[in-house]
Amino acid sequence: GEDVEQSLFLSVREGDSSVINCTYTDSSSTYLYWYKQEPGAGLQLLTYIFSNMDMKQDQRLTVLLNKKDKHLSLRIADTQTGDSAIYFCAAGLGFSGGYNKLIFGAGTRLAVHP
Amino acid sequence: GAGVSQSPSNKVTEKGKDVELRCDPISGHTALYWYRQSLGQGLEFLIYFQGNSAPDKSGLPSDRFSAERTGGSVSTLTIQRTQQEDSAVYLCASSLSSGAQTQYFGPGTRLLVL
Numbered sequence: 767g768e769d770v771e772q773s774l775f776l777s778v779r780e781g782d783s784s785v786i787n788c789t790y791t792d793s794s795s796t797y798l799y800w801y802k803q804e805p806g807a808g809l810q811l812l813t814y815i816f817s818n819m820d821m822k823q824d825q826r827l828t829v830l831l832n833k834k835d836k837h838l839s840l841r842i843a844d845t846q847t848g849d850s851a852i853y854f855c856a857a858g859l860g861f862s863g864g865y866n867k868l869i870f871g872a873g874t875r876l877a878v879h880p
Numbered sequence: 881g882a883g884v885s886q887s888p889s890n891k892v893t894e895k896g897k898d899v900e901l902r903c904d905p906i907s908g909h910t911a912l913y914w915y916r917q918s919l920g921q922g923l924e925f926l927i928y929f930q931g932n933s934a935p936d937k938s939g940l941p942s943d944r945f946s947a948e949r950t951g952g953s954v955s956t957l958t959i960q961r962t963q964q965e966d967s968a969v970y971l972c973a974s975s976l977s978s979g980a981q982t983q984y985f986g987p988g989t990r991l992l993v994l
Contacts (some may be wrong), residue, residue: 770922792982797981801985806987807987807988808884808886808971808985808986808987808988809909809923809971809973809985810985811983811984811985814981814982817891854922856923858981865911865928865930865935865936865978866926866975866978866979866980866981866983867936868913868923868925868983869921869925869926870915870922870923872920872921872922873922
């Protein structure tokens with residue numbers, strides 16, 4: 767079955783760029799997602815990319831997809847302390863079984879320090 | 881409502897007791913999902929509802945776990961004879977339809993079994 771892996775921890779200085787990486791195994795994944803989880807809160811959808819795209823940019827966020835290597839990254843420009851959270855990568859298996867089943871990674875904890 | 885809501889936000893119970901966790905999806909969303917997030921782990925899929933039926937309940941870890949949905953809206957996840965390994969955050973999500981790309985998450989119920 768699909769497996770999604772992420773590094774568990776990233777520490778960056780405020781104002782620098784953060785890059786969070788994710789790999790997945792199922793090449794048939796149709797959508798790939800980034801969710802953010804702040805302490806005590808649920809998951810907030812940050813952005814997603816369709817599998818036929820290489821890049822998607824949304825304000826400070828840039829998503830890069832290398833479909834050949836099954837590698838997804840999230841770049842946060844000008845990282846702020848408010849970006850400190852856990853970031854989850856998820857792969858959508860694309861409606862097999864009638865719905866878009868999501869498989870999540872374990873999450874990357876981003877710590878932003880002054 | 882404006883978003884997915886869950887209750888209670890926290891639940892402490894004794895081993896062997898039954899618990900019920902509630903999810904109110906976004907109004908009009910026909911698809912509903914339950915996930916479990918154990919400490920330091922990613923999200924583990926439990927069950928998917930389309931309307932009141934559950935086409936995929938493959939993620940329920942044992943027969944102590946059950947879920948129902950009534951009126952195409954509220955869902956209840958029931959754990960019978962709770963065990964300490966059931967301690968986790970239980971997250972509910974909804975989407976406009978089973979074919980929608982995006983799942984919207986509630987804040988979760990943090991369950992602690994003593």
